[in-house]
Each structure stands twice: as structure tokens, then as C-alpha cells.
Amino acid sequence: MDSNIIAATGEKVSQQYPFPSQVNAASFLSIKLSGKPNYVRWREQIICLLDCYDMLGFIDGTLEKPEENMYREWKRSDTLVKGWIYGSLSEDVMETVVGLQTAYEVWNELKTNYTTPPAPPPVAVNTMKEDFGEYVPLCRAIQMGDWEKAQEFFNNDEDALIGKINDYGFTALHVAIGDPKNIWILEKLLEQINPESLPTMVDNTQRNALHYAATLDNYLAAKTLVEKNPDLLFRVDNRNNLPIQNAIYNSHKTTFLYLFQVCKQHIGLSKKDGNHDPFEGEKGVYLLNNTILAGFLDIAYNLLKDYPNLATTVHTRKPPLWCIAKMWDAFPSGTRYNFYQRFVYSHVPTDNYNVDHTHENEDLENQVTYATNLLKDCTKSYVYPVVHMIYVKIWKAALLRVPHIKRLKEDKVKHNIALMILKFICEEVSKLKSNHSYYYHDAFIVAVNNNTIEVIEQITQSFPESIWTRGNGYLLSELSIINRCEKVFNFLAYKVTQDKYLHTISEDENNNNLLHLAGILAPKHKLNMVSGAALQLQRELQWFEEVGKFVKPKDKEALNNKQETPIMVFRQEHNDLRQKGEDWMKKTSESYTITATLIITIVFAAAITVPGGVKGDTGKPTFQTRPSFIVFAVSDAISLFTSTTSLLLFLSILTARYAEEDFLYKLPNRLILGLVMLFMSLTSMMIAFSATLYIMFVQEKSWILIPVVALTCLPIASFVTLQLPLLVDLMVSTYGRGIFGKQSYVRITS
Structure with a gap:
């Protein structure tokens, strides 16, 4: 095939290594x-x-x-x-x-x-069923905990004690391990079995009893078996797996911890013929990788410290750096906290699990309050020992009695250990003289896709050349935009100084520059992080605007292979989302328009028919001198003015042109202001209504004031509870610090 021939997919195909990436x-x-x-x-x-x-x-x-x-x-x-x-x-x-x-x-x-193995001859199958059929009562007796019947069976057939008793090749030990409540049956069996024969008692997949106990998380059975014969720890099945590997693969922490400890105690036995070391070579890397992926980071860190060569062992599976990079939720950037949680997180003590962060999360660390400043001031005075003692006791009491503070401490410890593992692995890999890309390439791509900035910073710090890593043919800058990874983009735009210009002018194989890529619709899972089509389109516009600051002015009008500018790509890709956003805006505005109209009708009628009526001779309100009447008049007027304003705002939304750029500020601003006005009008209307009841009844029945106030709060509280989340989302998305942080206003220059 000629290297210049264009594939059906529209991409050039290499003569030796075709790459039809657009094939469905x-x-x-x-x-x-x-x-x-x-x-x-x-x-x-x-x-x-x-x-x-x-x-x-x-x-x-x-x-x-x-x-x-x-x-x-x-x-x-x-x-x-x-x-x-x-x-x-x-x-x-x-x-x-x-x-x-x-x-x-x-x-x-x-x-x-x-691959399905050849079926055994029919005669052999029949013989097998006949052979094991006689053991059905024995299996049932062991499962039911009927030791007397099982013992009677063993007395009549000694081979049943150590032989296979079902189609899967299970021995009596395997069957007993199946139910943790039958641990006493297992102990009875082991009393009659020679411990030296335990490693040879395997099923059809060569799994011994300890393999089975590890797979089922039967900790007591595992402990009993190891005490009888520790050799079981170091025997493999037909897939070359050790019992400890079965335990960690299934994330059985209790059993795994026990096997981990006893393997270290009896590690000398791994040197015997037929035994295998779980901490060396590919088995060690398998153990480390699965320990990380199971979330047992403290164990993984200790394993790395004891066997640092595992960080750099070459094997057929992914390197450990990839595994820790994949654990995006083990890093600060992968966890979202509110203001209170951020404050507690940044101050809760973590004992010895501290690490010098390569990336200090602004949301977690830049929380300066009066309390912390007071504590710092106290460090300079003679009262520091007293304050420090009180501070420590408060935290200890909180950790014991407040569950969510305890969880935040656990999160912080987990994050710190993950950072220590990441740093340790990078340091070990950097000591090698060979090509480092084998170790960091896939980890780097995973971190970019997961928006795990801590991993990106540590890898680029340890391996500066990694900044040019490509994933599916795309550079770091391109991947961060395609996958909408704002933390990675911020890092590249505002922290990377080396060869930044080359990132700004990068293009893919179809001559799409960075702004073209920003015009492509975000992945669905990224869009779903924002509620509502209108806010999703606003987020997409924010990305397009932010990338526009990063690229050169000429790139905004550049053409790709399809003769499309970035804005043309954006409009084409987001047409369906724009239509959904328009429908959402119209339906929302129509609902609020009805509410605003109803409030206008009520408060206008109340202004004409004032409480208590008017004096016949002057036409003035009867209670015009009372403070409660003034409250009624003012609140009724405010309600009328604000509801009218909100009605006009919602009508302006219904008659808007709904261009893509309108979703960035214009339409959200109108909706926010309309909601605020509607809330004010509803509150004022309820105050006016309450004032009317007060005027009419309070002198004769003063007790009525209490239920009036209580019931007045009900519709206001309902409105706040149901509509405030939408208003907050709109305000944060439109007026908040944004997804690009405080530096997003900076103009990037070469």
C-alpha cells in the first residue's frame, strides 16, 4: 500500500503501520x-x-x-x-x-x-459422574456442619480425606473453606491430614486450600492453613498465581494483610524448589499494582520501601507508575469539597503521613481565616504551649466524635500517601539510564485524561522531556482541551515556561489548531458534570474563550482541512446542545413568567383594596397612621415593582435570539436577575399579606401573630429550597472564579 494513499477514513495510512483511527x-x-x-x-x-x-x-x-x-x-x-x-x-x-x-x-x-478445550470422551465423562456421585453425601455433610456423618464416611473411605470429591476437583478442605462458619470442620479435617500433603491437595485448576481461602476472604481458614504448613503461601495455581495474589485481586483486605505479614515472616521458604517469591520480579509488580488499584496505599508504600526495585522492574503488564496515576481519586485534585470541608481538610493533623506537595491545591490550602491567624500570632507569644495543647485536644476530640472530620482526615492521609508513592516511583525511575518513557508514557496519558495535575507536575519535574508525550497522536495541550481537563490546561498555560510557544501553535493531522479542538463538543461524562443544557453550553463557551487567550490571534481565523474556522467548528458541534439550551431556557422562563404574573395580579389588587378600607369623607386609608399599614404599603409596592421587573426579564429571555455567544453572559444574567427579583417579590408579597392580617386581627386576637409569621415563612422557605440551587449554580458559573482559576484573565504571550 502506498504511503501517500488516503484511507477511507480520511487519514494518511503508513505503509507498514496503518492507522485508520476514524473507522467505526x-x-x-x-x-x-x-x-x-x-x-x-x-x-x-x-x-x-x-x-x-x-x-x-x-x-x-x-x-x-x-x-x-x-x-x-x-x-x-x-x-x-x-x-x-x-x-x-x-x-x-x-x-x-x-x-x-x-x-x-x-x-x-x-x-x-x-478457547474451549476439546471435550473429553463420553465414557470418561460418565465415569467421572459415577466416581463423584458417591461423594455427594460427604459434601453435603461438610457443608451442613455434620461432622459425625463426615467422619463415618472417612472411616469407610480413607481416600476421601485427601482426594477429590466433586467435578471441580475440590477436596474436603476446599468444601469446608466455602463456609466461614465451618471453621471447626476445617480444624477437624486438618487434625487427620498430614501437613506435608497439604500443598499437593489441589483442585482442577491447581489451587490449593489456601488459594481458595484467599479468594473467598476466609481469614480464619487462611490462618489455620498457614499455621499447619506455611509452604502453601508460595505455591502457584495453573495461572501462576499465589494465594496472596488471589486475595489482593479480589480486594480482600483482611485476608490480604494477614497473608502479606506471614509471607514476609516465612519468605525464606520461597527459595525452596517449587515455591515462588511474591515480592520479586513480575509477581512482586503484580502484587504492588493490585495493592495500589485496590486502594491499600499504605501497604503499597511500605512494599515499595522494602522492595524499591519493584518501581523499575520490566514486565508484561503496566508499570506501577501507571497504576498510581490511574487512581485519580487518591489525589487532592480528584476530590471536591465545600468551603467548610476545605477548611477542616487544610488544618486537620495527619500524624506522620505528611509529604512535600509538588502541587498545592489552591482550593484546599489558601484558606486564611481569623482563627488560623490568631493561632499563628500565638506561636510568637508565651501562651503558645497552652494554645497548642488546646488545639491538639480539640482535634483529637473532633476526630473521635465527629464522623465527617474523621473521614476528611482519612482522605488527607490517603492523598499524602499517594503523593509519596508517586514521588518515590519517579525518583527510582529517574535513577535509570535507560529510556524513561516506558515507565511514564501511559501514566502521563492517564493523568491527563483524568485531570490529575499532581501526577502531571511530578512526572514533568522528574522527566522534563515528558512534556512532549503524545497520546493517540495528540500533545499535552491538545489532550487537555479535547478532554476538558482544566487543571492540566492551567498548568500548561500558566506554569510551564519551557517551549510554551510550540504548544500554542501545535496542530493535529487535519490542521486543527487548539481553538479548533476547543470547538469540538466535550466528552459526555465531562458535560454531565454541569447540570442543564444551558449551563453546559456556557461551560463550553468558557473553554472556547479561554483557549482563545492561549493561541495566537491569527489562529482564530485559521482553516483546517475542511476549510472551517474554529468558530464554525464550534457552532456545528454545539448546534444540538444550543437547541437543548434554548428549550431549557424557554421552558424555565415560561414557568417563572406565570408565577410573576400571578404575583402582579395579587399585589396590584391588594394595593387598590387596602386593608380596613378608606374613610368616606377623605378617601384615605383608615389605618394609614399605623406602622403595620406602612409595612403593608411598602412591601406591597416592592412586590409589585420587583415582580414586574422579573416578568419583563423573563419575557426578554423568551424573545432572545439564542445565539451561542448569548449563553455565555447575556441569557444567564437575565435569568439570574429575574430569579432574584422574583424571590424579592414573593417575600414582599408574603410580608404584605402578613401585615394585612396583623392590622385586621392583632388588637382582638394577639396570638394570631405567631401562626401568621410561621406560615409566612413556609412559601418563602419552599421557594428557597427548590429554586436556590439553580440560582447558586447560575451565579457560580457566571460570576464565580471559574474553572480556570484566578489566572484565567492573563494574556499568554510568546
């Missing part, structure tokens, strides 16, 4: 692999797709990893094939191949796991 793979891959029954059909559709685009070499091993000068093109195409395969897997199947590096490894792993 879903039209080929209608079957998702869910298990062995549909593996053959799934395999045929994958082969058909890859054969169509000359990419079979990526799964049959003929297109091996090339030299460094061609690695980027090979890696890009290999990642595309792997992505197609991932997209055709069910969630359960996906878990078995996550972390594999290449499409070839994924393909072979799936082939190994889901």
Missing part, C-alpha cells in the same frame, strides 16, 4: 466477548476487521516492536488495535486483560482463557 469499529464488532460460548464468533469478527485494514500482524506477532525511530508509529497503531479489542469485551472479560501492554499480549491472553 462498532459496525464490525456487533458481538461482545462474554465467555467461552461466543469466543469463536467474536474472534472471527475481530479477524475480519483487522484483515480489512492490513493489521493482522499486531495480533499474530508478525509486526513486532520496531527500533526507536519507528516505535511511535507502531505504538500508535498497536494501541488502536488494542482499543478495538477492549471495546468488544464485556466488563468481566475486560478485567482479565487490563494492564497488558500490547494487542498481541491481549489477544493471546484471551485465547488462553476462552
Whole structure:
């Protein structure tokens, strides 16, 4: 195939490494692999797709990893094939191949796991059923905890004590471990079994009893088995997994912690023939990776300190740096707090789990209050010891009695440990003389996509060349815009100084500059972070405006391969969202228009028919000299004026042109002001109504004042409860500090 030929997708295809990235793979891959029954059909559709685009070499091993000068093109195409395969897997199947590096490894792993073995001869099957049928009463007795019947069976058949007793190859130990309540049955069995034979008592998948206990999180069974024979800790099954690996893969913390401790105690046994060390080589990395992904960060950090070589061990799965980068919620930037939570978070003590943050989250750390300033002033005086003691005791009491403060401390400890793991791994990798990109490339891309700025800063600090890392052919600046990662974009726009100009002028293969990419509709999960189509479009406009400050003026009118300017791309991509925003604005305004009209009608009528009537001779209100009447008159007038204003504002929204740029400020401003006026009119109307009741009844029935005030608060409170969240969202989105922080007004210059 000629390298200049244009593929059907519109992209240039490399002669050796095709890259048809715009292919709609879903039209080929209608079957998702869910298990062995549909593996053959799934395999045929994958082969058909890859054969169509000359990419079979990526799964049959003929297109091996090339030299460094061609690695980027090979890696890009290999990642595309792997992505197609991932997209055709069910969630359960996906878990078995996550972390594999290449499409070839994924393909072979799936082939190994889901190829149906040849069926055994019919005679053998019948014999098997006949052989194990006699053990059904034994299995039932063990499961029901009937030791007398089980013992009677063993007395008649000694082989049943250590032999296989069902179709899965389970021994009596496996069956007993299935129910944690039957631990005493397990102990009875172990009294009669030679401990030396325990490692040989395995099922059809070569899992011994400890494998099974670890998989089921049966801590007591695991403890009992290890005490009998610690060799069980270091034996592998047919997938080359140790019991501790089964425990961590299933996130069983209690059992895993126990196995972790006893493995370290008996590590010398791992040197015996047939045993394996869980802390070395690929097994050690597997253990570290899954410990991180399970969220057991304190254990992972201790494992790294004891075995620092795990940070740099080369293996077939993802490196540990990728795993910690994937844990976006383990970092401060991945957690959203309100003002009170931010204050508590920034001041709660964390004992010894502190680290020098490479990134200080402004929302968490820049909270200066009178209380903290007072404490700082006290440090300079003789009362500091007393104040410090009180301060510590208050925090200790709060941590014991206030659950949410305890949770915030746990969050802060988790964040600090994650930062320590990240820093430790980067330091270990930076000591290597080999190419560092193997370790940080995928981690860097994951961090960009997850908007995890702490990882981005640490990696770029440890490996300056990482700033030029590409993901699917896109640079850091392009990825941050495509995925709407505002923290990463802020970092690049306002903190990176090296070669910043080159980022501002970058273009993709279709000559789309950064502003073109900002015009493309955001990923759905990013849009859904904002409620309502109108606010979603406003957020998209804010992105487009912010990127416009970052690029050169000429880029705003630049044309891509389709002869489109950035604003043309934006309008085309956001047309449906604009229509939804228009519908939302109109429906909202229509609802509020009815409310405003009703209030105008009521308060206007109340102004004409004043409480108490008028004097016949002068036409003046009867109670005009009373303070309560003045309250009525003023509040009724305010209600009339504000409701009329809100009505006009809502009508102006209904008759607006609804251009994209109107959603940035004009329409939100009108809606905000209309809601504020409507709230004021409703409140004033209720005050006027209450004043009327007071005038009419308070002299004869003074007790009526209490229920009047209470009932007056009901509609006001209902309005605030139901409509205030919308008003707050509008005000924060329109007038708040924005998603780009305090520096967003800065004009970027080369």
C-alpha cells in the first residue's frame, strides 16, 4: 500500500503501520466477548476487521516492536488495535486483560482463557459422574456442619480425606473453606491430614486450600492453613498465581494483610524448589499494582520501601507508575469539597503521613481565616504551649466524635500517601539510564485524561522531556482541551515556561489548531458534570474563550482541512446542545413568567383594596397612621415593582435570539436577575399579606401573630429550597472564579 494513499477514513495510512483511527469499529464488532460460548464468533469478527485494514500482524506477532525511530508509529497503531479489542469485551472479560501492554499480549491472553478445550470422551465423562456421585453425601455433610456423618464416611473411605470429591476437583478442605462458619470442620479435617500433603491437595485448576481461602476472604481458614504448613503461601495455581495474589485481586483486605505479614515472616521458604517469591520480579509488580488499584496505599508504600526495585522492574503488564496515576481519586485534585470541608481538610493533623506537595491545591490550602491567624500570632507569644495543647485536644476530640472530620482526615492521609508513592516511583525511575518513557508514557496519558495535575507536575519535574508525550497522536495541550481537563490546561498555560510557544501553535493531522479542538463538543461524562443544557453550553463557551487567550490571534481565523474556522467548528458541534439550551431556557422562563404574573395580579389588587378600607369623607386609608399599614404599603409596592421587573426579564429571555455567544453572559444574567427579583417579590408579597392580617386581627386576637409569621415563612422557605440551587449554580458559573482559576484573565504571550 502506498504511503501517500488516503484511507477511507480520511487519514494518511503508513505503509507498514496503518492507522485508520476514524473507522467505526462498532459496525464490525456487533458481538461482545462474554465467555467461552461466543469466543469463536467474536474472534472471527475481530479477524475480519483487522484483515480489512492490513493489521493482522499486531495480533499474530508478525509486526513486532520496531527500533526507536519507528516505535511511535507502531505504538500508535498497536494501541488502536488494542482499543478495538477492549471495546468488544464485556466488563468481566475486560478485567482479565487490563494492564497488558500490547494487542498481541491481549489477544493471546484471551485465547488462553476462552478457547474451549476439546471435550473429553463420553465414557470418561460418565465415569467421572459415577466416581463423584458417591461423594455427594460427604459434601453435603461438610457443608451442613455434620461432622459425625463426615467422619463415618472417612472411616469407610480413607481416600476421601485427601482426594477429590466433586467435578471441580475440590477436596474436603476446599468444601469446608466455602463456609466461614465451618471453621471447626476445617480444624477437624486438618487434625487427620498430614501437613506435608497439604500443598499437593489441589483442585482442577491447581489451587490449593489456601488459594481458595484467599479468594473467598476466609481469614480464619487462611490462618489455620498457614499455621499447619506455611509452604502453601508460595505455591502457584495453573495461572501462576499465589494465594496472596488471589486475595489482593479480589480486594480482600483482611485476608490480604494477614497473608502479606506471614509471607514476609516465612519468605525464606520461597527459595525452596517449587515455591515462588511474591515480592520479586513480575509477581512482586503484580502484587504492588493490585495493592495500589485496590486502594491499600499504605501497604503499597511500605512494599515499595522494602522492595524499591519493584518501581523499575520490566514486565508484561503496566508499570506501577501507571497504576498510581490511574487512581485519580487518591489525589487532592480528584476530590471536591465545600468551603467548610476545605477548611477542616487544610488544618486537620495527619500524624506522620505528611509529604512535600509538588502541587498545592489552591482550593484546599489558601484558606486564611481569623482563627488560623490568631493561632499563628500565638506561636510568637508565651501562651503558645497552652494554645497548642488546646488545639491538639480539640482535634483529637473532633476526630473521635465527629464522623465527617474523621473521614476528611482519612482522605488527607490517603492523598499524602499517594503523593509519596508517586514521588518515590519517579525518583527510582529517574535513577535509570535507560529510556524513561516506558515507565511514564501511559501514566502521563492517564493523568491527563483524568485531570490529575499532581501526577502531571511530578512526572514533568522528574522527566522534563515528558512534556512532549503524545497520546493517540495528540500533545499535552491538545489532550487537555479535547478532554476538558482544566487543571492540566492551567498548568500548561500558566506554569510551564519551557517551549510554551510550540504548544500554542501545535496542530493535529487535519490542521486543527487548539481553538479548533476547543470547538469540538466535550466528552459526555465531562458535560454531565454541569447540570442543564444551558449551563453546559456556557461551560463550553468558557473553554472556547479561554483557549482563545492561549493561541495566537491569527489562529482564530485559521482553516483546517475542511476549510472551517474554529468558530464554525464550534457552532456545528454545539448546534444540538444550543437547541437543548434554548428549550431549557424557554421552558424555565415560561414557568417563572406565570408565577410573576400571578404575583402582579395579587399585589396590584391588594394595593387598590387596602386593608380596613378608606374613610368616606377623605378617601384615605383608615389605618394609614399605623406602622403595620406602612409595612403593608411598602412591601406591597416592592412586590409589585420587583415582580414586574422579573416578568419583563423573563419575557426578554423568551424573545432572545439564542445565539451561542448569548449563553455565555447575556441569557444567564437575565435569568439570574429575574430569579432574584422574583424571590424579592414573593417575600414582599408574603410580608404584605402578613401585615394585612396583623392590622385586621392583632388588637382582638394577639396570638394570631405567631401562626401568621410561621406560615409566612413556609412559601418563602419552599421557594428557597427548590429554586436556590439553580440560582447558586447560575451565579457560580457566571460570576464565580471559574474553572480556570484566578489566572484565567492573563494574556499568554510568546
